[in-house]
Amino acid sequence: MSREFDADLPGDSGDAVLPVVLPGVLSEELRAELVAFRRDLHMHPELGHQELRTTAAIKARLERAGLAPRVLDIGTGLVCDIGVGEEADGPAAPMLAMRADIDALPIPDTKSECGYRSTVPGRAHACGHDVHTTVVLGAGLVLAELARQGALPRPVRLIFQPAEEVLPGGASDAIESGVLDGVGKIIAVHCDPRVDAGRIGLRNGPITSACDRLEIALNGTGGHTARPHLTTDLVTAAAKVATEVPMLVARRIDARSGLAVTWGRIESGHACNVIPQHAELSGTVRCLDLEAWRQAPDLVHAAIDEIAGIYRAKSEINYVRGVPPVVNEAGVTELLRDAMMARRGVHSVEDTQQSLGGEDFSWYLEQVPGAMARLGVRVPGERTVRDLHQGDFDVDESAITVGVELFTAAALLDAARS
Structure with missing residues (x-):
């Protein structure tokens, strides 16, 4: 018919x-x-x-x-x-x-x-x-x-x-x-x-956004919570990476690009009085703009290294390209x-x-x-x-x-x- x-x-x-x-x-x-x-x-x-x-x-x-x-x-x-x-x-x-x-x-x-x-x-x-x-x-x-x-x-x-x-x-x-x-x-x-x-x-x-996956491992010297000055203080380092990296990245690119780092997981330590030697974070990087998406890996890497370095934490970054908009x-x-x-x-x-x-x-x-x-x-x-x-x-x-x-x-x- x-x-x-x-x-x-x-x-x-x-x-x-x-x-x-x-x-x-x-x-x-x-x-x-x-x-x-x-x-x-x-x-x-x-x-x-x-x-x-x-x-x-x-x-x-x-x-x-x-x-x-x-x-x-x-x-x-x-x-x-x-x-x-x-x-x-x-x-x-x-x-x-x-x-x-x-x-x-x-x-x-x-x-x-x-x-x-x-x-x-x-x-x-x-x-x-x-x-x-x-x-x-x-x-x-x-x-x-x-x-x-x-x-x-x-x-x-x-x-x-x-x-x-x-x-x-x-x-x-x-x-x-x-x-x-x-x-x-x-x-x-x-x-x-x-x-x-x-x-x-x-x-x-553009009708959707770019989406990448981000995984970070932070490593350093652990120790007793009574002596954080002798350690890398990884929990604090991980917390600072979680809070500071999204803001730092957002300030280094045109705000109209909508580049956003958002965490879905943060994990570290097993005891209240032990500073751990390892911490992990994972999340996504989303972006409204195609050109900004192409710049995102370098921006994110630099921000993570900068913040982690303040606390003498060594970072291992796995930035997985997902999809452009x-x-x-x-x-x-x-x-x-x-x-x-x-x-x-x-x-x-x-x-x-x-x-x-x-x-x-x-x-x-x-x-x-x-x-x-x-x-x-x-x-x-x-x-x-x-x-x-x-x-x-x-x-x-x-x-x-x-x-x-x-x-x-x-x-x-x-x-x-x-």
Whole structure:
């Protein structure tokens, strides 16, 4: 089922009106299948680089649709092209890629009344990756049917990426496996529990932040608390590093960059009257600005050494590069905006703010232009404030249909504009 959509598309002022055939409402059968698929993933969450069952389930469904998915070289995750070989003679046009992340989180599912709770202790799809995966799968099934009918103007690539929650993220591994070869643009969604189902949030430019991991070991001479002058006084040194380094770093870079060092763990000592020889701190470094993120390691190293040196503590620093900010490209952002408006109307898109969360979708955008939309998953009218990475996280499953419509419309609009 399809419908004609003729309109002056935003961003194309002065161009001729583009007649675009968009897929119609998803059949009840496909809707039910996608909800069931998402619930199955939700019940069987797998951590990064362990997504064997998830990979097999996606692969089996794509193969049933007559497609030929390829498991990535790293052993989990897949890439699948739709419509390849059916395009006109001549050089192949760059493809539009759709990316989903497939891993879960190492936290327990705490939903009390839910028939599809996680069956794996200490594991949960508490970030919506089961929804992202189902959206890309559903879009792939719709587009595969269009390709079978000869109605898909240009090939599309599906990317099911493992290990998004593992720094520095599975995106780099996927890119090394060749998932961006022949790709001209890439799009993705991320669940947002602050946006109503039926709507998406968009932002041109940075929409997430950079996120790195920081681990510090401090070492020195220990001793009795009665004679701190004869020791390195590591507990005090660790406390000063914890409190002074974030402030020092913030004063050495433009405040508008939003560079922030935040600790999640500090550990030292075992007795009240013994100054220890070892202390550890770990946390994250987040940054709103791409250029400041590139300067962050040198700034953080220098600040740690400076503060630790005051107390004669020797520092060992493990600075793990995570992800740069996701920076939405203007043209692809408008493509998503226009696709959503075409399917759901002008009130289905809202502006969104840059968050301090990290997302390894950013690594794809270092290679090709792309954009990420925030997919509304809140039940309209619900007043309960929910957040990601919590054990009771859940979604309004109508968001799956919205995501499928968004991606299929984007693929067709992109082909029509080229």
